[in-house]
Amino acid sequence: MYAVSIIPSFATIRTKRAHPIRAMRAVVQRVASASVQVEGRTVSEIGPGLVVLVGLHESDSESDAEFICRKVLNMRLFPNESTGRGWDQNVMQKKYEVLLVSQFTLYGFLKGNKPDFHVAMPPQKAKPFYASLVDRFKQSYNPDTIKDGVFGAMMKVSLVNDGPVTMQLDSQSPKNTNDGENS
Known part of the structure; x- marks a missing residue:
C-alpha cells in the first residue's frame, strides 16, 4: 500500500508563490471622474469611465496587450x-472615457520589507510597449476617449470611485488562456 500526500511541502509552496503571474496585469476601477497630475500640472482628465492601472511583466507580448484591451x-x-x-x-456602450496609467509597482514583490520589481518589464522595453498598448486602445475605441498619464513620471492620480467597483485582470490567468472563449 502506498501513502500519497495531498498536502504540498513547504518547499513546493515557496516555489509556487515566488512569482506566479507571468502576464500583463490591469487593475480597473469604475470612476465618476479622474485626473493625472505631473509636477503640479494636469496632464489628463476624464469624466465617467474607467481608470486602468497597467503593470507590464517582463515576458508580455502583443497577445497579452490584445487580451487586456479587449x-x-x-x-x-x-x-x-x-x-x-x-x-x-x-x-x-456608455460612450465613457478610459484613463490608462502605467504602474510598474503592480509587479512589486516584497523581499523582507523591501519591494523588488525585477519581474516588471524594464523601462527601455516597457515605454514603447506601453505606447503601443495606448494606441491599441485608441484604435479599438474612439481615440478622443482614451487618455493616459506620463510613462515613468511621478504622478498624482486623483479619482472619484463609482461604486466602488474594482476588478483585476491578468492576461495569462488559467481562465484567460482559451482564445476567444469567455470574452
Missing part, C-alpha cells in the same frame, strides 16, 4: 438605465 473595453461594469439591469453595459 477585456477592459468589453467588461460590463455599468448599469443600463433603460432596462434597470446592473452590470449590463461596457464603457463603449
